[in-house]
Amino acid sequence: MAEGKVSLPVVRGAGETSRTDLWWLEPLVVFVVFASFVVYATWAAFQGNHYYLDKQGQNYLSPFYSPEIIGNSPHAWIRGKPDWWPGWLVFSPALLILGGPVGFRMTCYYYRGAYYKAFWADPPNCAVGEPRGSYLGENTWPLLIQNIHRYFLYIALIFIAFLAWDAIQAFIFTNAAGNKRFGIGVGSFVLTLNVILLGGYTLGCHSLRHLVGGGCDELGKSPTQKSVYDCVSCLNEYHMVWAWCSLFWVGFSDIYVRLCSMGIWTDFHFVF
């Protein structure tokens, strides 16, 4: 049966493919999940309230607002609102720091491949036709900027230290007399799992893998460096899983603290 003349190599139109599987499902899911996160995170970052919980002695801080450099919660390094902040822009402590983790994710090798497909259809999926004929890739500006990734990694590593401190603080409760007591709440687990997932994602970064040993051809001569490289490689193997789990959980952590702070959810906890 003839189905029309074609010439090879084929230049396919947008979405044109011989694939018979649900090739559009993966980029669609990436688009929906990632876009939902961006919308929620933007909204939450501009709120500037309900980002910490201390109602019943808890010591929880939303990861979207950590570290709180300038703000009004007990976690703030400097209390108040900066004088230099433009009057037309609503102040939120999150706006001072979110550029770090956002930049880290946006330049992440895994996310780049995922959002080029899901948001830019470049390509829509493997062996599926593209909507544009021209292509620059990351070979020239503007996408040459993606090479900045390792600098966002340095920032992300610092953030992991702050989030780990927040997770420890989440196990310290303050009683009515003002004394600090060890306690365990649902929020303690939420914030601990958050730093574990973000740590797994950050420490499995491709740039980190390169910096700890990937750039060295004779790694075997340095057993310690080789062990570190192997650990990062082990995490890197599941970088996509870490990326999505940590993205989901950091969003959920903010939701948990926010809803508890608003009184919609109650944080169950035991203080010893």
Place this chain on the structure above:
Amino acid sequence: MAETATTQMVTLRIWRGDANGGSFVDYQTPVSHGMVVLDAVHQVQATQAMDLAVRWNCKAGKCGSCSAEINGNPRLMCMTQIAHLPTDQPITIEPIQAFPSIKDLVTDVSWNYEVKKRIKPFQPREPDAADGTWRMEQADVDRVQEFRKCIECFLCQDVCHVLRDHHKHAEFIGPRFLVHVAALEMHPLDTADRLEDLKDRDGVGYCNITKCCTKVCPEHITITDNAIIPLKERVVDEYYDPLMMLWRMIFPKRQPLPMVKP
């Protein structure tokens, strides 16, 4: 219970034509359990279309000759079981799309061999021992060994949209040869510097990390994560990272040792 051989009719929709154009032709052929797509194509060739051109050799997934697109997915025909494909609809078989057609399922992949000639060859340091031998750590050899599994089926080249859709053959060497460069560049004995070529001539920056090459590799080489991204990072070290540049100014890189005379 004794196993009985069952056959069923399937429709193979095979692209027939050459560089001037062509069309899909449907062939109905019986298939039995265990048959691969290449078996069915050979059956069609033997009984219905004796002029059907198909390149093959080992039928064991090791020669890389029978690359094609089966239901739109770049695959080796000899490693694709018909039982794993939906048979209630025609099975589409096309030649790989990134290279010019010769006839039917056979394409001209000679561009790849020309690209390979351009890449700086292995340039070992001087021997470590007086008897002309070298000493390497097993771990360092293991890292590049993965890249040597490549059978040059060119499925990764086919699925890469930089070659397939954008036809950047003049500016981009494709995943297959980035793997080849990685095998050389990361080798513990090699002294040649290919970073300038990678950046300027080989176009490593064109890769936008879709990982399609990794997905189609029949040898399961982790092309993107273990070869291309490490090469991108080495290029960043050399050309885009100001701290690394400063580091090299303070601690100049060792000059490569002279090439071993044959």
